[in-house]
Amino acid sequence: MQMEKTNLKEFKEPNRVAVIFDMDGVLCEEFPIEKGKGPWWEKLETLYPMAFPIPQNVFLAQMCARAGFRVFILTSRQEKVRPITQEWLKQNGIVYAELFMRPNGNPLPAGQLKSQMLDVLLQRGVPGDGAEILFAVDDNPDVANMYASRGINTFRRLIGG
Numbered sequence: 001m002q003m004e005k006t007n008l009k010e011f012k013e014p015n016r017v018a019v020i021f022d023m024d025g026v027l028c029e030e031f032p033i034e035k036g037k038g039p040w041w042e043k044l045e046t047l048y049p050m051a052f053p054i055p056q057n058v059f060l061a062q063m064c065a066r067a068g069f070r071v072f073i074l075t076s077r078q079e080k081v082r083p084i085t086q087e088w089l090k091q092n093g094i095v096y097a098e099l100f101m102r103p104n105g106n107p108l109p110a111g112q113l114k115s116q117m118l119d120v121l122l123q124r125g126v127p128g129d130g131a132e133i134l135f136a137v138d139d140n141p142d143v144a145n146m147y148a149s150r151g152i153n154t155f156r157r158l159i160g161g
């Protein structure tokens with residue numbers, strides 16, 4: 001699906017502009033833990049409060065919110081870590097409109113999962129009639145390709161690997 005070209009008039013109503021950020025690997029450093037392996041994998045959720053922020057990306061999200069844009073966070077983290085994640089976002093000064101999380105136990109690959117989350121956003125007409133998604137940032141190439149294939153201006157990652 002191709003989104004309509006951004007109408008610059010929308011920027012006079014910044015609350016009709018949406019931006020999308022990923023959590024791990026974008027707003028915070030991902031823990032270098034191999035999926036499903038080692039004792040730390042089981043305890044991953046206990047590590048989330050200590051996640052190291054990526055300052056450039058946190059700053060970008062803060063600036064978007066300050067500009068009046070609506071910040072949506074789409075993460076593959078499960079719902080069970082919502083309180084920890086919300087607390088981390090608060091501690092790092094990120095004001096957001098909504099946090100989308102993976103239903104507990106949902107095994108979908110991140111690209112498919114976030115495509116479904118995006119469907120929910122678009123079906124709602126979020127953030128409003130004629131709203132635009134200005135950009136999406138995600139470090140997972142499958143997710144970034146999904147956003148791009150749906151006509152969304154996409155950044156895979158702003159710094160580092």
Ligand SMILES: [Mg+2]
Binds near residue numbers: 024025026138140
């Ligand atoms: Mg990520």
